[in-house]
Amino acid sequence: MSNTTAPAPAPEVRKDRFRVVGLMAKRADLTDEEFFTYWREKNGPLFASLEIVKKNILKYEQHHYNSAFEAGISAQGYALPGDYRGIAVFEGESYEKILEVFLSDEYKRLAYDDETNYIDRSKSVFLPGSLTTFVDRSN
Numbered sequence: 001m002s003n004t005t006a007p008a009p010a011p012e013v014r015k016d017r018f019r020v021v022g023l024m025a026k027r028a029d030l031t032d033e034e035f036f037t038y039w040r041e042k043n044g045p046l047f048a049s050l051e052i053v054k055k056n057i058l059k060y061e062q063h064h065y066n067s068a069f070e071a072g073i074s075a076q077g078y079a080l081p082g083d084y085r086g087i088a089v090f091e092g093e094s095y096e097k098i099l100e101v102f103l104s105d106e107y108k109r110l111a112y113d114d115e116t117n118y119i120d121r122s123k124s125v126f127l128p129g130s131l132t133t134f135v136d137r138s139n
Contacts, residue, residue: 010132010134013131018092020092020098020127025085026083026086026120027118028083044062052101056097
């Protein structure tokens with residue numbers, strides 16, 4: 001006889017918020033620190049200042065890679081991140097609102113070209129996805 005309890009049923013997929021995650025590949029000629037610094041101090045504030053971002057994005061976060069876990073994750077059989085040195089997280093009320101940012105004239109005019117200062121666009125990847133929260137102890 002086991003003393004374990006059956007797991008709770010899976011939570012519902014959220015319908016009030018949508019997320020797009022960008023796996024950001026740094027330019028090969030930059031150090032990790034140069035990449036992190038530019039993205040955090042120059043591009044992040046620039047992107048956040050756009051009116052279309054203020055209107056359409058509920059949350060924008062940057063996740064900067066830290067090599068502290070490399071030995072542990074590698075020992076578990078996971079691949080190392082290769083060229084990816086960051087994850088950009090964009091949340092909005094719909095995928096359409098998020099996409100509207102990247103298709104806007106304002107983004108193209110003010111932020112698009114700035115990305116070439118730190119990322120390799122040809123290796124960067126964007127993944128739209130639905131949210132299902134299993135654990136949230138942040139409050």
